[in-house]
Amino acid sequence: MSTAARAHLEVAGLTKRFGGLVAVKGMSLAVGAGKILGLIGPNGSGKSTVMKLIMGIERPDAGSVRINGVEVAGWPSHRIARMGAGIVFQHSRPLHRQTVLENITLALLPDKLTQLLADPQTDKRARAIAERVGLSGVLDRRPATLPFADLRKIEIAKAIARDPQVLLIDEPFAGLTAKETAAFSELICELRDDGRAVLLVDHNVKSVARLVDRVIAMYVGERIAEGSADEVMRDETVRRVYLGGSLETAARPESSFRDATPFLAVDSVSVHYGKAQALDNVSIHIHAGEFVSVVGLNGAGKTTLFNTISGLLPYSGEIRREGSALRGHSAAAIARGGIVQCSEGRDLFVYMSVRENLDLGGQHLPAAERAAQIAWLFDLFPVLRDRQKQAAGTLSGGEQQMLTIARALMMKPKLLMLDEPTLGLAPVILEQISKALERLRQTTPITVLLAEQNVTFALPHADRVYVLEHARIVWEGEPAKFAAEMGTGYL
Ligand SMILES: Nc1ncnc2c1ncn2[C@@H]1O[C@H](COP(=O)(O)OP(=O)(O)OP(=O)(O)O)[C@@H](O)[C@H]1O
Ligand SMILES: [Mg+2]
Structure with a gap:
């Protein structure tokens, strides 16, 4: 018997169109029992769509899916x-009013709702699954109070609740630390x-390469390479x-x-959430035109830290812009004054088009200036030009990230605060954003404060670096000294 005949999942000729866009074109793949197939490709190449088609969340226009x-x-x-198929979605969508245990229990839901909460078996299984993914300690917490990695664990728990034989996992490592990524990798191996x-x-191509038996690379909806991780990563087209x-x-x-007087000075700032201390006597400064990274x-x-600077949280200590205290200014006034935060939560207007989202960002600009700024941004992110009319909520993960950054730039900020801009972006897009930042650094007076846990991105884009650990600044210095002084934990 051939491997393909024993494969649990076989996909052939899979095709999906969204209006004029062919998101997936004649895709074929096979994954056998006890195997991991990696699927890589730039943002918007159709990876998540392939998963949704397999799962029946989107309806294929053509092709076959066999389980x-x-x-x-x-x-x-x-x-x-x-x-027997289950999916871990790219974005976490827990029920916020339910506890972790209830979220998992709901995924275990038999087809009759009434059996749900009464059944002691269900409760036992939910607890066992929580244990397996490492959520036992937080069963009674609500998702909003949990760290990011735990939210991802809830998604995995939900996906494996019904013991699927075919498991589709979309970007499990995005936003995780190296240690969390290692733990997730181990879980995926199990x-x-x-x-x-x-x-x-x-x-995260390194982590994917470590796990998979084979890899397929996609580009504009089609397979462009297939083989061992090594072979595919060496492929000329994949590299390009x-x-x-x-x-x-x-x-x-x-x-x-x-x-x-630095453009922004944060002086001995402390912030509490109830009893928990989120910032402990933090002091940082940023000169006009300087690029500073906060790594943590x-x-x-x-x-x-960013929310505090933006005027969204009460704090003790002092924050000064060009020497004068920001305390007492509303968040709206601070943003209007040119301190603009681009948040990792993306908070785009999902039902509005790409163009409308950008126009909103630039609504304070005179029409001619707005048009020029949009043209400049379309040069920076050409995909946004092509997708002007698409609803923001239907963009791929990476495309949404680009739109978030572009919308913040539409406001022509004096100080741009970027919160984890690399989350979920393909390496080639990182390179694009990197070039965009470099261009901003060389050709505009903009000041940038970047928060990252991805030091390979944070260091090259910083004139100076701060390290934030457990609410405290523990290191400050030039990027060139980071590796020697902060060591391998971060790299
Ligand atoms: N409902 C939709 N309507 C219109 N276009 C869509 C829709 N869903 C997806 N697309 C488009 O199809 C293309 C493929 O999207 P998909 O989400 O599969 O990409 P991806 O490879 O998962 O990217 P990423 O790495 O950024 O997550 C994208 O260009 C996206 O904008
Ligand atoms: Mg995707």
Whole structure:
């Protein structure tokens, strides 16, 4: 018997159009029991769509999807789930009013709702699944209070609740630290060792390469390469359209910034959420025109720092812009004054078009200036020009990230605060954003504060770096000294 005949999942000729756009074109793949197939490709190449088509969340225009030999293409997704397929979505969407345990329990839901909460078996299974993915400690918490990695674990728990034989996992590593990524990788290996067929999508190519038996690379909806991870990563076309080149660094010494009073000074700032201290006596400063990175793991306090600067949180200590205190200014006034935060939550207007989102960002600009700014941004992110009329909510993950950054730039900020801009972006897009930042650095007076846990991106784009750990600044210095002084934990 050939491998393909024993494969749990076989896809052939799969095609999906959205209006004039062919998102997936004649895709074929096969994943056997106990195997992991990696699916890589630039943002918008159709990876998530392939998963949605397999799962019946989108209806294919053509092609075949077989699970254990049974043709399921075109079936509704609950029937495909019953055939043994499960999906971990790219974005976490827990029920916020339910606890972790309830979220998992709901995924275990038998077809009759009434059996749900009464059944002690269900409760036992939900707890077992929580244990397996590492959520036992937080069963009674609500999702909003959990760190990012735990939200991803809830998605995995939901996906494996019904013990799927075919498991589709979309970007499990995005936003995770190196340690969390290692733990997730181990969990994925275990799920494979159970004998499941796993289809894995992620832009963390190193982690994907370590896990997979084979890799397929996609580009504009089609397969462009297939083979071992090594073979595919060496492929010329894959390198060109996906992996891109290395990032260049060009830090400027602090002494080259002549302003005696820094553009922004955060002075001994502390923030509490109830009893928890989110910022502990944090002091940082940024000169006009300087690029500063705040590096820290999930939960270190980066987003809290940005929200505080933006005027969204009460704090003790002092924040000064060009010498005068920001306290008492509303968040809206601070933003209007040119301190603009581009948040990792994306908060785009999902039902509005790409163009409308951008226009809103630039609504304060005179028409001619707005048009010029949009033209400049379309040069920076050509995909947004092509997708002007598409609803923001239907963009691929990486495309949404680009739109978020572009919308912030539409406001022509003096200080742009970028919160984890690299989340979920293909390496080649990182290179594009990197070049865009470099162009901003060389050709505009903009000041940038970047929060990242991805140091390979944060260091090249900083003149100076701060490290935030457990609510405190623990290191400050030039990027060139980071590796020697902060060590391997971050790299
Ligand atoms: N409902 C929709 N309507 C219109 N276009 C869509 C819709 N869903 C997806 N698309 C488009 O189809 C293309 C493929 O999207 P998909 O989400 O599969 O990309 P992806 O490879 O998962 O990208 P990423 O790595 O950024 O997550 C994208 O260009 C996206 O904008
Ligand atoms: Mg995707």
